[in-house]
Amino acid sequence: DSGVTQTPKHLITATGQRVTLRCSPRSGDLSVYWYQQSLDQGLQFLIQYYNGEERAKGNILERFSAQQFPDLHSELNLSSLELGDSALYFCASSASAGQYEQYFGPGTRLTVT
């Protein structure tokens, strides 16, 4: 167990809908990263938050957004869902500036039908 938690574990929804994925980092970790893992794309970085502020953006679609709250948990919002958004969504956390290691949560499997 990495200490990173994610909910829900599974999510099945229809095209055009909106969902919210939640992540709680390890105790004391300030950075949260979101990654998408699909069959043909491997693990792709989406976005990073550090202590409540957006720090880096990767290949994140405009239909997707995220935020990090004062208690350091983070939410990833996916809207106008398409079939191609079906994937595993992982969050990872690391302690602070100067900390390299990232620890992954168990992931949320999103299925868009």
Next chain:
Amino acid sequence: GENVEQHPSTLSVQEGDSAVIKCTYSDSASNYFPWYKQELGKRPQLIIDIRSNVGEKKDQRIAVTLNKTAKHFSLHITETQPEDSAVYFCAASNNAGNMLTFGGGTRLMVKP
């Protein structure tokens, strides 16, 4: 941006043999290279990492080597066991607290 290539995509070995997975990276500023093991349906698990000021690091049956000049790094697993069967990902980052760029993954199968 950084690009990480990983080979082979699949690797089948006999129990007790060694396995080697290789990765190359493009950004000379990258200085941190972790390896993750992912079992089916599970989270990527950090198994070993190396920083650019070190050429080799070992942890029991697992070792990682880094060649900064050639921009490649490798994972070596000795005395493989069936429980080593999983998908292994290499990754690179150019600073502490920065995003990871992952390789495409290697599916390792260890036959008993």
